[in-house]
Amino acid sequence: MVESACAGEGVGELLQGAGAGGGSGLQEELTCCICCELLREPVMLECLHHYCRPCILALWHRDPASACCPQCRHRFTRTSLRNNHLVSGVVARVRGAGNQELRHKVQEELSDALRSHRNQLEEILAMMKCDEDKIVRVKSESAELQRRVSSDYEKLHEWLRGDEQRLLQQLHDDTATVEERLRRRLRGLNAARGELERVVADTETSLQQLRRSVMVETRGLCQRVQVDTEPVVSVDLRSARYTGPLQYIIWKRMFHSLDPAPAGLTFDTNTAHPNLVVSEDQRCVRESEEQQCVGLSPARFSQCVNVLGSQGFTSGRHYWEVSVGKKTKWDLGVARESIDRQAMVKLCPQSGYWTLRLRNGNEYWAGTSPWKRLPVETRPQRIGVYLALEDGQISFYNADDMSHLLTFRQPLTERIFPFFSTCFGDGTNTEALYLCPPPVTLPPTEPLT
Incomplete structure (x- = not known):
């Protein structure tokens, strides 16, 4: 009965000391001054101060002769400890309330972190969307530029191919003309050869007859045979049109197909400053x-x-x-x-x-x-x-x-x-x-x- 009264008195002092400070003050009163944690297996000394049983026993075990209260320094002749079940109950409730408060605090912190992370995620997603749109735009612009570059070069290629075909056709026609003239000349020379061969045969016959008779008429045989042939044909195709500065000539002709070509501008005198x-x-x-x-x-x-x-x-x-x-x-x-x-x-x-x-x-x-x-x-x-x-x-x-x-x-x-x-x-x-x-x-x- 005495122990219960003392225990109640100790709890009353704890609650009275924590009344002004609310939950935080009560938690301080229920904290062991040795380990600075909430009381574990709380015991009360005769001076009504509370400690964790393991903490106070470990302290007194180091110097049993000087057993005293760590707070008020009151000495005890005996080291009997009394369990305080009421304080244990209060500590349990405070510990539970602390855990709940901690959960609320952690929940708020996590909620804030979640909102921050979601905002960051939205920003990243927005940046990703922006970059993806840029990729689409870059691809589209690249495709358009490729089309434009290819179109510009294709126009030049088309002009060059056409001009090349015209020049090659001109070379082919010139070659055919020279070949035809050479063939005509060959035909004429072949006819002349036949005529000369006939004249040579006749001349040889006349010479044989001359040996038998000097009365043979040889006047016509002594005349030079006139053979109609084509004039000498030049076979040199390396004219200036094929061997000149061809690339430069083509470039100057190709200028007309450029778009845009350098424009021949003039200054507008009606807009010029008086100076x-x-x-x-x-x-x-x-x-x-x-x-x-x-x-x-x-x-x-x-x-x-x-x-x-x-x-x-x-x-x-x-x-x-x-x-x-x-x-x-x-x-x-x-x-x-x-x-x-x-x-x-x-x-x-x-x-x-x-x-x-x-x-x-x-x-x-x-x-x-x-x-x-x-x-x-x-x-x-x-x-x-x-x-x-x-x-x-x-x-x-x-x-x-x-x-x-x-x-x-x-x-x-x-x-x-x-x-x-x-x-x-x-x-x-x-x-x-x-x-x-x-x-x-x-x-x-x-x-x-």
Whole structure:
């Protein structure tokens, strides 16, 4: 009876000490101060402090003479321990509640992790879908480009095959003509041989008769036999049409089948800034310190030394080349017809300009906003500009070796004109810009002589 009362008193103190702290305070009160874990086989000392039976026994076993409470240091004359079943029950309930709380906590953490992982999975799936769509698009674009490349080469192959067949047929006809002339000559020579053989036989007969009689008429036999034969036939087929610079000749003839072939553009003098001087053939433009006597027009550039090409394009593929020489600054490209030619604007796609720009003699820039520096290793002497309106493509090339420099891709919905700017001279940028004429070519059907 005394033990039960003491045990109840000990539990009351535990609960009273944990009342203010809730579940966490009770768990602290039911924790063994030796092992710092919830009490296992809880026992109560005479000072009403509780410990795990294995913990307190192990402590006292090391020094039986100094058995005391680890918390209050109260010494005991005997080491009798009393099991506290009430505390054991409370510990069991707290342990169960802790496990439940732990389960809730772990469940929340796992739920958060699951949501995070699902979000990551959705992001990965979205990226995979995006990449798969890109693969489909790349395959489609690749197939279209393969078709276009094959089509372009097939056109050249078709032209070359046709031209080859024409040339081979011409060679065959020339060979047949020579053979026929040789056969006619052989037939004539064969007839002459027969006639000569007959004359030789007659002459031999006459000689035999001459030995018997000198009265035989020999005047006709002494005359030279006249034989009609074909003139000497030349058998040399190695004429210039077959042995000349055949590849170069074919290339000049093949030029007419190119699409697009280099266009012969001219500068539009009605759009040229007053400080620009355009040559009579409209293929050369340079800056002048003095303004030209030109009329005012909304079509004319008034702020910068710009000029447009005379030819505008609304469809198709077009290519032209500009000789830039050793100029240290220039802007080249295309512009929309609707650009404001009286205002000072940035040369960028948003303003209707798609340009390649040179600054400081060796700095090449894409005319974007902001500018983008381009890694150009070899300084071009000529710039090639390619315009494909249906594809929304403007590309720039080093026309010396046809290496690619820059490409813009944007829908082109209105008339597009070639654009040129000499940029201000400043004493060091005085060279002119030249529009390269198409190479001199041969008509595709002109015979090779």
